[in-house]
Amino acid sequence: MNHSEQTESRHGLDAVIEAYKKDVDITLIRENLRLTVDQRFQQLMKLQQFAEELRYAGRKARSQS
Amino acid sequence: MTDFTALIRQLTENEVEFIIVGGAAATAHGSARLTLDLDVVYSRSATNISRIVKALQPLQPYLRGAPPGLPFEWSVETVQKGLNFTLTTKLGALDLLGEIIGGGGYDQLLAETIQIEVGGQKCLCLGLERLIQVKRAAGRPKDLETIAELERIQEESAG
Numbered sequence: 309m310n311h312s313e314q315t316e317s318r319h320g321l322d323a324v325i326e327a328y329k330k331d332v333d334i335t336l337i338r339e340n341l342r343l344t345v346d347q348r349f350q351q352l353m354k355l356q357q358f359a360e361e362l363r364y365a366g367r368k369a370r371s372q373s
Numbered sequence: 374m375t376d377f378t379a380l381i382r383q384l385t386e387n388e389v390e391f392i393i394v395g396g397a398a399a400t401a402h403g404s405a406r407l408t409l410d411l412d413v414v415y416s417r418s419a420t421n422i423s424r425i426v427k428a429l430q431p432l433q434p435y436l437r438g439a440p441p442g443l444p445f446e447w448s449v450e451t452v453q454k455g456l457n458f459t460l461t462t463k464l465g466a467l468d469l470l471g472e473i474i475g476g477g478g479y480d481q482l483l484a485e486t487i488q489i490e491v492g493g494q495k496c497l498c499l500g501l502e503r504l505i506q507v508k509r510a511a512g513r514p515k516d517l518e519t520i521a522e523l524e525r526i527q528e529e530s531a532g
Contacts, residue, residue, distance in 0.1 A: 321509070337525060339405075341529060348400050
């Protein structure tokens with residue numbers, strides 16, 4: 309990739325990131341920034357557990373259908 | 374499920390030199406995104422490799438996604454011969470990285486870390502600005518939404 313292609317690629321990347329930024333839920337970020345780092349990790353682990361429970365429920369529902 | 378707190382404790386209690394990067398670092402900075410593994414960049418010094426091997430030995434590390442029964446031995450020699458390891462352990466998924474794209478190794482990243490406290494343990498985490506740079510350098514499509522969120526966090530933190 310030459311220099312102008314690299315610049316074009318970077319601009320393309322920036323445009324996509326800017327587009328995504330519009331959809332970032334700033335209220336969730338503000339909530340998280342109020343927590344301590346430790347609390348953020350506790351929340352992440354709860355989210356992981358919830359996701360695992362959802363996956364299990366999905367598998368169970370599919371096996372019964 | 375990955376027990377981030379317990380994994381970090383296992384590393385810090387064994388005095389492993391490591392820096393939290395990736396999705397877990399994003400969580401530390403306030404990201405609301407789900408990540409399933411703990412990514413750390415570790416020092417490649419001989420002393421540190423010995424500490425890592427000792428720290429993870431009781432957790433029965435094995436190559437994630439590999440079929441069971443492979444002749445994989447968790448040892449100093451294995452870590453010395455390799456660089457990046459995607460592992461499954463009794464405490465969950467752990468990526469041990471000797472280097473990361475756009476960031477280099479432990480020594481290159483050290484100056485751009487912050488100290489955080491998780492589960493009562495102090496450890497190092499890649500700073501927000503450097504984390505964004507690393508994710509931009511990696512240029513993976515799956516990281517673009519994360520970069521957008523991290524940049525919003527940066528803007529929000531700047532007030």
